[in-house]
Amino acid sequence: MLAAIRSIIFIPVFYGGSTPIIILAFLVALFSESGTHFMGRLWSRYHYLCARLILGIRVKIEGEIRNEPLLYVFKHESMFETIDLLRIFKKPVVIAKKELLVIPLWGWIAKRHGLLGIDRDGGGAAMRQIIKQARKAVAQGRPIIIFAEGSRAHHGQRPELQTGFAGIYKLMELPLVPVALDSGLVAPRDTFVQKSGVITYAVQDEIEPGLGRDDIRDRVHAAINALND
Template sequence: MLPLIRGLLFQLGFIGSTLVFGLLVPPLIWPLSRPARYRVLTQWGRFNVWWLRVTCGVDYRVRGTEHIDSSRPHVVLSKHQSAWETVAFVAIFPMQTWVLKRELMRIPLFGWTLSMLDPVPIDREAGRQALENLVAEGQQRLDQGRWVIVFPEGTRVAPGEHGRYRQGGAILAARTGYPVLPVALNSGSFWPKKGLRRYPGTIEVVVGPPIETAGRKPIEVLSEAEEWIETTMAGIEPRPAKPSSEEPHGQ
């Protein structure tokens, strides 16, 4: 029962902070520059990372920080198990934006605020045109100095699962020549895809060596990133997706 109670308490703060940052903050910061708006709005993510630690005992540890070179933008290809990474990456990587489903932009409050951070929305039904838009808008963000976060599996996958890796992020990187940074993480063992339970412990985030893309085929870049991510995953997620008891785990 304890993980559920903790999860409910966290959810109250999560919803409350979303209302504040989605309804009250945007009108106040609209006149500010893009970097200033980014600094303010991403405090929502930082707050919820802190609130998750306070209410649910979920912390995180990053290995491979020496690979995060802030002197030039990267395309991050990351494992996606939980909502956690969409909240916490602002505290790990430099100024960034995200490739995401266009439908998210239509969510009241959340989507409107998200639009102020200039994400790269993708209409999955647009076929080839969606890919061209991804490359064009993604390059614009990279050229402006922002990192682009891509979840190549397209949706959250449960711990131990391996989704199909899509080429969009690799195509963006290969065509523009920006390096890829692969990321493995086990957030789904602590913040599951479904339900309100949150399980205490330390999320492992592992950042791999950058993958140079200039002159390479997207499929080669994607295969190298996928192999590194999935090989690394095997070493950081021995925990089951759904704990068999209510006892805290992962510590």
């Protein structure tokens, strides 16, 4: 009952406070890319502040998050981590489904910030376009982030990785860092009720580029599910 009450309070506070931030971010994004990054981080910090004070959620990072041109692959259990990425990284470039870019106002700002929308049915042409844009970001020293499972899973589930993941890994030729997490324990999908507790991001050992498709798939799948064991 207490978790439900907290969650009901969180919704208007977070989304109501997000509205002026997003409007201001749109105005800033018209003139400044660096300002867009600043506003994205401000919004993410506001989200974490609301989660911390209202919901009683804290984040613990095990290992080191490096703001370098690395390919990060995250476990995906909640909407929480998709927003929190803007706080724990400085200027991340996230590869996500292209449908996110059609969200009014927010989608344009996200694209301006660096979100790369991939067409999962677009085949090789869509993949080449994503890689071209990702390489530009890497040249600027920015990390690339993907949720290789494609959609959120309940904690304990271990869905297979999307087929395009191995192609991105091969073409980017970057060291890969898997990140396991357990956000589904406190902010599960399919319900608005979020519980108090600690979300752990467990940064796993870096994996070198150049591995075969099956090898990289198996190693990453095991690594991002490390907190599910």
